[in-house]
Amino acid sequence: MAEFTMPSLGADMEEGTLVEWLVSPGETVTKGDVVAVVETAKSTIEVECFDSGTISALLVEPGTTVPVGTPMASIDSAVAPPARPAAKQPVTPAPAPPPDLQPVPGRPLTRTERAVSTPLVRHLAEEKGIDLSTVHGSGRGGRITRSDVEHAPTEPPPRLRASPLARRLAQSMGVDLGGLRGTGRNGTIRADDVRAAAVDHLPREAEPREPVEKPVLASPAESAPGARAAIAALMTRAKREIPHYYLSTKVDLAAAMAWMRDQNTGRPVAQRLVPVALLLKAVALAARQVPELNGHWKDDAFVPANGVRLGIAVSLRGGGLTAPALADADTMPLPELMAALRDLVSRARGGRLRASETTDPTLTVTNLGDQGVEAVFGVIYPPQVALVGLGRVIEQPVAVNGMLTVHPTVTATLSADHRASDGATGARFLTAIERLLQRPEDL
Amino acid sequence: MNRDAALELIKEVLADVVPGADPTALSPEENFRDTLEMDSLDFLNLVEALSGRTGLPLPEADYPSLNTLNGCADYIASHTSPA
Numbered sequence: 001m002a003e004f005t006m007p008s009l010g011a012d013m014e015e016g017t018l019v020e021w022l023v024s025p026g027e028t029v030t031k032g033d034v035v036a037v038v039e040t041a042k043s044t045i046e047v048e049c050f051d052s053g054t055i056s057a058l059l060v061e062p063g064t065t066v067p068v069g070t071p072m073a074s075i076d077s078a079v080a081p082p083a084r085p086a087a088k089q090p091v092t093p094a095p096a097p098p099p100d101l102q103p104v105p106g107r108p109l110t111r112t113e114r115a116v117s118t119p120l121v122r123h124l125a126e127e128k129g130i131d132l133s134t135v136h137g138s139g140r141g142g143r144i145t146r147s148d149v150e151h152a153p154t155e156p157p158p159r160l161r162a163s164p165l166a167r168r169l170a171q172s173m174g175v176d177l178g179g180l181r182g183t184g185r186n187g188t189i190r191a192d193d194v195r196a197a198a199v200d201h202l203p204r205e206a207e208p209r210e211p212v213e214k215p216v217l218a219s220p221a222e223s224a225p226g227a228r229a230a231i232a233a234l235m236t237r238a239k240r241e242i243p244h245y246y247l248s249t250k251v252d253l254a255a256a257m258a259w260m261r262d263q264n265t266g267r268p269v270a271q272r273l274v275p276v277a278l279l280l281k282a283v284a285l286a287a288r289q290v291p292e293l294n295g296h297w298k299d300d301a302f303v304p305a306n307g308v309r310l311g312i313a314v315s316l317r318g319g320g321l322t323a324p325a326l327a328d329a330d331t332m333p334l335p336e337l338m339a340a341l342r343d344l345v346s347r348a349r350g351g352r353l354r355a356s357e358t359t360d361p362t363l364t365v366t367n368l369g370d371q372g373v374e375a376v377f378g379v380i381y382p383p384q385v386a387l388v389g390l391g392r393v394i395e396q397p398v399a400v401n402g403m404l405t406v407h408p409t410v411t412a413t414l415s416a417d418h419r420a421s422d423g424a425t426g427a428r429f430l431t432a433i434e435r436l437l438q439r440p441e442d443l
Numbered sequence: 444m445n446r447d448a449a450l451e452l453i454k455e456v457l458a459d460v461v462p463g464a465d466p467t468a469l470s471p472e473e474n475f476r477d478t479l480e481m482d483s484l485d486f487l488n489l490v491e492a493l494s495g496r497t498g499l500p501l502p503e504a505d506y507p508s509l510n511t512l513n514g515c516a517d518y519i520a521s522h523t524s525p526a
Contacts, residue, residue: 191462264503269491272503274483317463317480345484349462370482 002051004073006066009040009047009358012234012382016040017065018072020161022188024127027055029075034354036072041230043322043348047355053077061123125149162189170194191350227320238379242297243418246377249430251437252398254407259440275393276367277338279410279433281443283388284308284329286432287363292421293386293414293429294362302385302420307331311361311381312341314348315371323381324353325361334443369393375411385420386429389413444497449519453512456492460485471513497523 006016019037029035034046035055056076060066124146125132135152137144162170162177170177170189180197182189256278264272287294287308295305308330311323324344329337347353364384368376369392376389391411398407412433416426436443444452454466461479469475476486490509494501499522501509508518 261503269487269494269501272487274487276483315480317461342484342487346488367482371480372477 001056002053002075002077003071004035004049004051004075006038006060006068006070006072007047007355007359008068009038009045009355010360012230012237013040013068015065015067018060018062019044020062021058021073022046023055023058023073025055025057029053029055038355040358041226043227043316043353043358044351045353045355045358049075051075051077058123061126125152161187227316231321234381235379238382241382242380242385244380244415245418245423245426246413246415247423247426247430248375248377248411248413249434250396251410251412251434252407253393253410253437256437256440257393257408271335273334273338275410276369276390277334277341278437278440278443279367279390279412280310280312280326280329280341280365281332281334281337282433282436283363283365283390283412284310285436285443286429288330289432290425290429292425293416295385295420296360296362296383297385297417297420298383305362307362309360309362311364311384312344312348313364313366313378314345316349322348322353322358323361323364324348324357325359327356363388365390369410375413377413378415380415380417385417386426387415388433389415444519444523445525446516446520449497449523450512450516452496452519453493453515456489456496460488460492466512469512472511474510475512476510493519499523 006018009016016038017040019039021036023029023033023035029049030052031050032048035049036047038045038047053075055073057074058072059074060070060072066072122132125135125144130149130152132144132149135144135148137148161182167177170180177189177194180189180193181187183193253275257275260273260275260278287310291304292302294308296303307328309325309327310329312326313321313323315321324347326337326340326344332340344353344357361381361384363386364378364381365388366376366378367390369390372392374391374394376391378387378389380387389412391413393408393410395406396409397404398409399405400407412430414426414430454469457466457469457475457479458464461481464479466475469478475481479485481489486506490501490506493499493509493515497519499519505518508514
């Protein structure tokens with residue numbers, strides 16, 4: 001019997017809230033399947049399971065916040081996957097979780113519910129839309145058993161399955177989720193479904209618009225206050241513990257931009273590159289060449305990482321920041337890196353990252369160039385030991401062979417942990433980036 | 444595509460590419476990449492969607508024409524046959 005536990009989705013994560021289960025007891029899962037959606041202080045993340053088998057019990061109810069490592073579901077790995085699909089009943093009777101595993105519910109339970117039902121029964125009742133206080137318990141001491149719930153008359157309104165982002169969007173766009181057909185797994189309503197519905201409404205409802213001037217962008221106040229607190233805690237820790245040093249260099253991008261323009265000519269938009277893809281590839285290759293900056297500070301020592309997992313700092317609309325990992329950025333061919341980057345950023349903003357993308361980048365890159373600044377000196381994400389900052393690509397006068405000319409340039413900066421490396425190492429790293437970008441065809 | 448239809452199209456695509464944005468509140472000459480805080484990936488999504496909806500190749504060299512509502516509308520109207 002394997003356990004599916006609340007995963008650690010980042011060095012600073014201590015607890016998480018189960019938002020929804022994407023599986024039910026009896027369902028067969030394969031290692032890597034997305035089984036649950038978990039909300040951390042920073043974002044909402046799809047979590048994969050690490051075992052294959054049959055879900056025998058869900059131990060935690062949606063809405064519950066539990067510490068990292070808490071068992072959330074048990075997976076019976078011995079049971080062969082049933083031949084028929086959609087087995088909704090557990091293959092083996094699901095044991096009630098021991099008392100110490102009882103989740104702290106998100107909503108206070110009524111005394112009736114607490115006294116006479118188990119979490120599993122409550123989950124089942126919720127799924128079927130049954131109010132437990134109306135169910136007669138046939139078990140010992142009036143306990144409500146699973147069979148009581150299964151045989152209780154079901155009320156028509158089925159539980160609406162919608163992603164957290166879809167719910168938020170629906171609320172802000174005034175879309176009624178009840179009228180939508182979900183295109184996600186098990187008919188789950190996704191954010192795109194809500195957007196599509198909102199677009200459908202537009203032409204008809206375009207006119208009755210209030211004359212009050214509305215902001216062009218949604219206000220940052222909409223983002224969760226917990227996200228701000230999480231960033232505050234992590235950055236305070238970084239500045240308290242890490243003795244940062246900072247380096248900066250200006251990189252001539254004439255060769256890189258000319259090469260990129262050439263590559264993009266004649267290609268459909270979906271296959272075109274953007275400058276940041278080249279820059280990220282150069283950073284990843286430089287990290288491989290200077291491994292002293294690629295890894296983590298653990299127990300008073302630097303632990304170099306195997307492979308380069310670039311953390312990509314993504315600013316979220318409505319405020320906040322997340323830095324999911326782009327795996328194998330150093331070995332991935334440029335077109336693949338570009339596609340992976342687009343996918344990662346769009347899912348980070350859409351609130352649907354996967355757990356494997358939120359764990360332990362080995363080096364983070366922050367790119368504020370699109371916001372118009374020339375240089376950014378960032379704060380390192382512990383336990384990483386360096387952070388690369390990329391500014392805006394701008395046309396600047398440069399001297400080439402004694403002649404003044406104008407080239408596209410970018411300012412690359414490095415914030416590094418002086419416990420793990422010295423300035424000379426950092427300089428070697430920035431110089432490597434500079435050199436790599438002069439030969440874009442080798443990226 | 445006539446200019447009015449092109450203008451509607453670009454607003455529709457913007458709302459789709461930048462969730463939470465209200466393109467109807469943009470002024471026609473405003474650089475929406477700045478106003479809507481679009482990064483290069485957002486802009487690529489916009490260009491991709493516009494290209495898909497209009498059938499135009501929208502080469503990279505023409506990106507600078509696509510920073511404002513007016514710019515986009517003029518570009519699309521002048522590069523497509525009036526319908």
